[in-house]
Amino acid sequence: MGILIRFRLALLPFLLTVTLTLSNSAIAFNPADNYLIDCGSLTNTTIGVRVFVADAGLSWTLTTPKDIIANNTKPSSVSSLDSSSLYLNARIFDGTSFYSFPIKQKGRHFIRLYFFPFDTQDFKLTTSKFSVSTQDAMLLNSFHPRADSTTAFQEFLVNITHDSLTLSFLPESNSMAFVSALEVVSVPDNLISDTAQNVQTKTPYQGLGVEQLQTFYRLNMGGPKILPDTDTLWRTWGTDGVFLVDAGLAKNVSYSGQIDYVTGASSPDIAPGIVYSTATELASQNTTVGPLFNVTWKFNVDGGFSYLVRMHFCDIVSKALNTLYFSAYINSLSAAADIDLSSITVNSLHTAVFMDFVVDMPDMSNNLSVTIGPSNTNNALPDGILNGLEVMKLGSSGSGTGLGSHSKIKIGAILGASLGALALVIVAAVVFFFLRRRRIARKMQSKTWLPSSINGGTSLSLEASRASIATTVASGQNGNLGYRFSFVVLQEATNNFDENWVIGVGGFGKVYKGVLRDETKVAVKRGNPKSQQGLNEFRTEIELLSRLRHRHLVSLIGYCDERNEMILAYEYMENGTLKSHLYGSELPNLTWKQRLEICIGSARGLHYLHTGSAKAIIHRDVKSANILLDENLMAKVADFGLSKTGPELDQTHVSTAVKGSFGYLDPEYFRRQQLTEKSDVYSFGVVLLEVICARPVIDPTLPREMVNLAEWGMKWQKRGELDQIIDARISGSIKPDSLRKFGETVEKCLADFGVERPSMGDVLWNLEYALQLQEAESPDTEVNSINRITELSSQVENIRSLERVNEVAVGTPSLDDLSDVSMSRVFSQLIKSEGR
Numbered sequence: 001m002g003i004l005i006r007f008r009l010a011l012l013p014f015l016l017t018v019t020l021t022l023s024n025s026a027i028a029f030n031p032a033d034n035y036l037i038d039c040g041s042l043t044n045t046t047i048g049v050r051v052f053v054a055d056a057g058l059s060w061t062l063t064t065p066k067d068i069i070a071n072n073t074k075p076s077s078v079s080s081l082d083s084s085s086l087y088l089n090a091r092i093f094d095g096t097s098f099y100s101f102p103i104k105q106k107g108r109h110f111i112r113l114y115f116f117p118f119d120t121q122d123f124k125l126t127t128s129k130f131s132v133s134t135q136d137a138m139l140l141n142s143f144h145p146r147a148d149s150t151t152a153f154q155e156f157l158v159n160i161t162h163d164s165l166t167l168s169f170l171p172e173s174n175s176m177a178f179v180s181a182l183e184v185v186s187v188p189d190n191l192i193s194d195t196a197q198n199v200q201t202k203t204p205y206q207g208l209g210v211e212q213l214q215t216f217y218r219l220n221m222g223g224p225k226i227l228p229d230t231d232t233l234w235r236t237w238g239t240d241g242v243f244l245v246d247a248g249l250a251k252n253v254s255y256s257g258q259i260d261y262v263t264g265a266s267s268p269d270i271a272p273g274i275v276y277s278t279a280t281e282l283a284s285q286n287t288t289v290g291p292l293f294n295v296t297w298k299f300n301v302d303g304g305f306s307y308l309v310r311m312h313f314c315d316i317v318s319k320a321l322n323t324l325y326f327s328a329y330i331n332s333l334s335a336a337a338d339i340d341l342s343s344i345t346v347n348s349l350h351t352a353v354f355m356d357f358v359v360d361m362p363d364m365s366n367n368l369s370v371t372i373g374p375s376n377t378n379n380a381l382p383d384g385i386l387n388g389l390e391v392m393k394l395g396s397s398g399s400g401t402g403l404g405s406h407s408k409i410k411i412g413a414i415l416g417a418s419l420g421a422l423a424l425v426i427v428a429a430v431v432f433f434f435l436r437r438r439r440i441a442r443k444m445q446s447k448t449w450l451p452s453s454i455n456g457g458t459s460l461s462l463e464a465s466r467a468s469i470a471t472t473v474a475s476g477q478n479g480n481l482g483y484r485f486s487f488v489v490l491q492e493a494t495n496n497f498d499e500n501w502v503i504g505v506g507g508f509g510k511v512y513k514g515v516l517r518d519e520t521k522v523a524v525k526r527g528n529p530k531s532q533q534g535l536n537e538f539r540t541e542i543e544l545l546s547r548l549r550h551r552h553l554v555s556l557i558g559y560c561d562e563r564n565e566m567i568l569a570y571e572y573m574e575n576g577t578l579k580s581h582l583y584g585s586e587l588p589n590l591t592w593k594q595r596l597e598i599c600i601g602s603a604r605g606l607h608y609l610h611t612g613s614a615k616a617i618i619h620r621d622v623k624s625a626n627i628l629l630d631e632n633l634m635a636k637v638a639d640f641g642l643s644k645t646g647p648e649l650d651q652t653h654v655s656t657a658v659k660g661s662f663g664y665l666d667p668e669y670f671r672r673q674q675l676t677e678k679s680d681v682y683s684f685g686v687v688l689l690e691v692i693c694a695r696p697v698i699d700p701t702l703p704r705e706m707v708n709l710a711e712w713g714m715k716w717q718k719r720g721e722l723d724q725i726i727d728a729r730i731s732g733s734i735k736p737d738s739l740r741k742f743g744e745t746v747e748k749c750l751a752d753f754g755v756e757r758p759s760m761g762d763v764l765w766n767l768e769y770a771l772q773l774q775e776a777e778s779p780d781t782e783v784n785s786i787n788r789i790t791e792l793s794s795q796v797e798n799i800r801s802l803e804r805v806n807e808v809a810v811g812t813p814s815l816d817d818l819s820d821v822s823m824s825r826v827f828s829q830l831i832k833s834e835g836r
């Protein structure tokens with residue numbers, strides 16, 4: 001007995017008292033939201049009983065830079081498509097455009113998109129390439145509709161959790177986006193339950209309720225095609241014949257009587273009676289292949305994703321109960337063994353049931369197979385049926401052209417592939433990024449874009465001396481991208497992504513605390529459903545973090561790219577952010593010495609970022625919330641500005657980032673849009689003020705002159721009265737000299753012009769000195785402070801050489817791996833040149 005059968009048996013007591021609903025009398029589902037739009041049409045279009053409204057009159061739904069519509073002048077080209085009259089016009093978008101729909105009832109909705117490309121005098125829709133997304137997820141990415149039935153219709157089943165749905169159409173460069181028609185229609189919430197059986201792990205797959213589903217196949221086995229008007233949810237059901245691997249082993253069967261629906265099993269909304277009334281059955285009387293054989297259907301899907309496979313059954317072939325036994329397989333894995341429909345359906349024939357399975361497709365595999373075969377149960381006649389089948393892709397579309405496409409770039413493939421391939425992708429990303437930046441720059445006009453060579457050159461010579469002091473070159477890195485976790489492991493480690501285990505929420509997604517089987521604690525960052533942007537950041541983060549190892553940088557333990565996921569696992573930092581220790585929490589006060597040590601640790605981390613590799617890496621988001629503390633309060637820099645170095649930077653993202661770190665932002669960067677290491681130094685100066693004053697960098701509740709900590713602090717520092725505004729909890733214990741040195745360091749870091757600011761190495765040195773002054777037993781005189789300086793510099797040198805041994809540094813990759821070299825160059829350039 002399959003697991004589902006046992007599960008259903010538990011429902012028996014209820015089912016016995018259940019009323020039978022007659023399929024014919026089933027009341028059609030009345031959707032709360034029902035938007036049917038014939039895009040680009042001037043007249044309403046009636047398809048069966050439904051009217052698709054002309055969007056020309058619906059200005060409230062559409063926001064587009066230009067009002068462009070086109071007529072298909074060759075109606076015969078669409079005559080083979082269902083609902084062909086919807087394809088006669090198209091709405092064309094030559095820039096990002098949105099349809100927005102108020103949503104009356106949150107929950108599951110069908111989003112159906114119709115595309116048929118045609119060329120007119122002015123537009124070549126046949127070469128168009130674009131993306132379609134909702135607020136939450138990508139539906140179609142780099143989609144290239146073809147003039148055939150495989151791409152003309154795309155259906156998604158999404159759980160809408162907002163009061164409105166915004167469908168965005170984003171044309172790629174030198175391309176248009178278009179849409180012929182669209183539907184946004186509510187579906188009953190029980191259409192997709194939260195759980196299905198995973199055929200690989202044999203455990204329940206939970207969380208379907210929030211997954212986005214993309215319909216790949218919906219078939220009525222052994223029967224005719226079903227058009228939307230015959231289905232309560234206006235679905236289309238195709239025929240199965242072409243998918244049969246050996247049609248000679250199967251036969252059509254049908255039943256003209258009543259199909260019974262019982263509560264707890266299927267319903268007319270889950271599949272109409274006409275689906276259950278026909279089936280494909282094992283052609284048992286075929287003797288040429290022996291008495292035992294399977295019937296298999298094969299489907300082309302996108303590898304590397306998980307699929308929900310829903311099988312519909314109804315025993316329309318048996319004359320008596322308990323005579324039909326069979327097994328079902330997906331990808332040759334047992335899905336349900338020895339199915340006895342009679343026992344599932346409360347001892348009645350002709351009752352509709354369905355079973356849900358989840359199957360993970362390997363990266364390189366595009367063939368999903370579904371098999372029905374004889375049961376091994378004693379005395380069972382070799383037989384088996386399947387009445388209906390649905391195959392839906394889980395999660396948002398990574399990319400691709402939808403149905404039947406395999407020309408996609410998938411994260412799994414990329415990470416699994418050689419570094420050479422990764423380098424290529426990054427080169428492409430960089431090229432794309434440059435082009436894109438140029439485009440943005442051209443659009444913005446007031447902002448300047450300087451090619452990397454102009455400024456990069458100067459900055460390099462400035463940094464040359466520094467680099468020679470602390471180049472920590474190691475050539476060991478050969479493309480090890482860190483550890484790849486299976487999803488199940490991280491799911492277990494985080495108690496199935498328990499909301500109570502969330503330790504942070506960021507733009508990327510949520511961060512959970514986790515414990516691996518070997519008791520290692522990890523911080524697990526789970527990306528929002530895959531958007532292309534997130535994908536690039538994810539790649540960048542893995543790539544960079546895997547190559548950077550330093551005591552004062554938070555390290556990456558591994559990642560997971562299974563099932564459409566983007567998950568990163570970092571070392572767990574017991575004591576959270578520096579910020580949380582400074583203000584706004586109940587955490588115990590940090591002493592001045594502890595604070596100084598934390599500043600020194602983070603300065604080391606940043607110094608390493610700037611100088612540890614052949615070319616500087618600019619963090620770009622230095623702030624107290626990005627400095628984490630381990631169980632010993634040792635500081636480590638996190639979030640190495642990676643999200644900002646990702647090539648898919650778009651404008652909204654930039655502005656969010658700017659806003660998010662407002663108060664830390666280098667005014668010169670702000671003015672000139674040029675990014676250097678000195679921008680990090682400025683931000684770090686603000687962190688230093690935050691550490692000593694223990695207040696937010698921007699506090700709008702304060703009087704005007706106090707709102708911005710950097711301004712406020714500098715005002716007092718310049719007067720030599722920084723002591724007036726420092727954290728009262730530590731002011732008594734700071735030695736004046738230590739404070740003076742610290743204040744001077746802050747002042748230098750916050751200099752208006754980058755060239756006036758010290759390097760991170762100098763900042764580090766000054767902080768070490770401030771600590772030394774704090775620790776000194778007697779008040780310092782100028783003389784012994786000079787002695788200390790020499791003493792100290794040798795100490796700093798020692799520390800540096802120690803670090804050299806401990807670190808697995810980046811820098812110069814081994815020469816025997818050329819792709820590695822080029823990638824590393826490209827990468828540093830990407831980092832270094834951005835914004836210059």
Ligand SMILES: *[C@@H]1O[C@H](CO)[C@@H](O)[C@H](O)[C@H]1NC(C)=O
Binds near residue numbers: 042043044054
């Ligand atoms: C289309 O139908 C809508 C609603 O049914 C109606 O308000 C509108 O006037 C119709 N438009 C045209 C052009 O007939």
Ligand SMILES: *[C@@H]1O[C@H](CO)[C@@H](O)[C@H](O)[C@H]1NC(C)=O
Binds near residue numbers: 071
């Ligand atoms: C499309 O056809 C309608 C009439 O069916 C006409 O009014 C309109 O001008 C045409 N639009 C274009 C762009 O050709």
Ligand SMILES: *[C@@H]1O[C@H](CO)[C@@H](O)[C@H](O)[C@H]1NC(C)=O
Binds near residue numbers: 160161190192208209
């Ligand atoms: C939709 O998602 C929400 C959580 O985001 C969940 O509570 C709800 O059950 C989901 N609805 C369905 C129909 O699965």
Ligand SMILES: *[C@@H]1O[C@H](CO)[C@@H](O)[C@H](O)[C@H]1NC(C)=O
Binds near residue numbers: 239241251252
């Ligand atoms: C089964 O039914 C389908 C749909 O009616 C039809 O296309 C197909 O030819 C039938 N197959 C056999 C073997 O009769």
Ligand SMILES: *[C@@H]1O[C@H](CO)[C@@H](O)[C@H](O)[C@H]1NC(C)=O
Binds near residue numbers: 246248286288
């Ligand atoms: C039995 O199966 C074989 C192999 O597919 C096929 O060639 C043959 O036509 C089938 N015979 C009958 C009677 O269906």
Ligand SMILES: *[C@@H]1O[C@H](CO)[C@@H](O)[C@H](O)[C@H]1NC(C)=O
Binds near residue numbers: 329
């Ligand atoms: C049917 O297919 C399954 C999975 O591939 C296999 O284990 C089983 O032996 C097959 N049965 C027959 C009778 O070929």
Ligand SMILES: *[C@@H]1O[C@H](CO)[C@@H](O)[C@H](O)[C@H]1NC(C)=O
Binds near residue numbers: 298365366
């Ligand atoms: C997938 O199916 C196609 C077409 O049937 C076949 O050519 C190919 O070899 C199959 N690939 C695998 C991995 O089975």
